[in-house]
Amino acid sequence: MFSFKIAGGILPSLYIAFSALVDAAPLCPKTINTAGGGLPNTTLPAAVSEGGIKEIQLAQFLENLEVSFFTAGSANITKWGTNGYSNDSIEIVSKIAAVPLIPPCNYSFPVASTKEFFQLAHLIGSAGIGATIGLSDRLATTDPMLTRLVSSILTVESRHDTFFRHVQGDVPNPAPFDTGINDI
Template sequence: MKHAFSLAALAALVSAGTITKRQAAGVTDVGILNYALTLEHLEDKFYREGLANYTQAEFIAAGFADPFYDNLKEISFDETTHVSFLSTALGAAAVEECTYSFPSTDPKSFVALASVLEGVGVSAYLGAAASIANKAYLTDAGSILTVESRHSSYIRAALDQSPFPQPFDDPLDFDEVYTLAAGFIVSCPSANTAKPMLPLKAFPSVALGTSGTIVSGQTITLETLGYVLQAADENTPIYAAFITVTGPIYSDAMAIEGGFTTVVPNGVNGQSYVVLTACKDRITDDTVAAGPAIVEVTNAYPSVFA
């Protein structure tokens, strides 16, 4: 009953044009719903495409024993349901599915990418929560967030990663998430430009250039392929800022050809995000220079047992 009422309330608010302006210019609750729908479209298409490309037998041969394949179908169903729910609530204001390119070539790479996408989804909903004004919207977004978190934990466990590697998940803001999602988007329907959306922008991309297991205290490479990043003042340092719920943890970034090296700090674990910045006071859209890059940190957890 709660779910049905909430859907009706959302639809009524959208159709009535009840759009609450947020503190940031151009950010509205309906725009945030379309932002969420954009992410759900991407995940929905990813699972539908993957389940069509790889068979149950191929997943088993890759080491993902039953009932993993059936559970993937359940996850796919959840994502399709999220799309349907948000699309129905938004009505004519809903954005349409885009065209995507996913770099998975076999069941193992598909599951690895699924883990990344689910982790980004959790961080996206968590980061958006503070900007949602309407309580009905916030409750529904929270309900989706908890399910995405279960997806993430299940898939991480299937990859022999900690299903819950730290006490707090890391929030990402709108542009940080869009930067990561944009790498999979080939094109979108022209009709989407007329829909109420957030004023999103993609930062220059940063890629992890270090392979293998990564732990705190280790030096890693962050690649800035195709461009050179430097502060306006050559004496101003660049920092690698690792995003956490309590605020960024900064590490000096040392310039090398094609990017930077930095040391992974203590206080991050699991799927982590790092941006490059010349500002050590705060991380906002105005101070992020590039990124985020995704870094899977594999420290022992719980840390009290390390």
């Protein structure tokens, strides 16, 4: 899925060629329809620094965790039911789970009800928001062309978490600022 270019030197710099990634892995119409849209309209850099690649790998790990959780949750909520939750809860969770992935790890989520699912979804979402704020901050120094792309991810993650808080009856925005996770 990724195309790598290795530069010379004792410790070679590793770059990811985004144009090859986008050309090789376009989103299929079904994914775009289910997720509610396609890739952001932004210019992708031709190369990313070695540190940027590590940051993107971390973001991909977190995305794999989230999509795995929401895919399992979507199936389970159908069994558990949505009593007390909005009728479109399953549809919204399915949209979040629609992102195509590289093969994820195997996860086991300790949830046995729709309520427990949304509680854990909020925790996972909040951690993802903090990690994405830190990611954006670190990439602003090493790979500034990626900050706009990461910002578009941050806004979507925040909307997801707002939904999870709302369906639980919590205040959608618990604080005026989110805290970034700086060192991961």
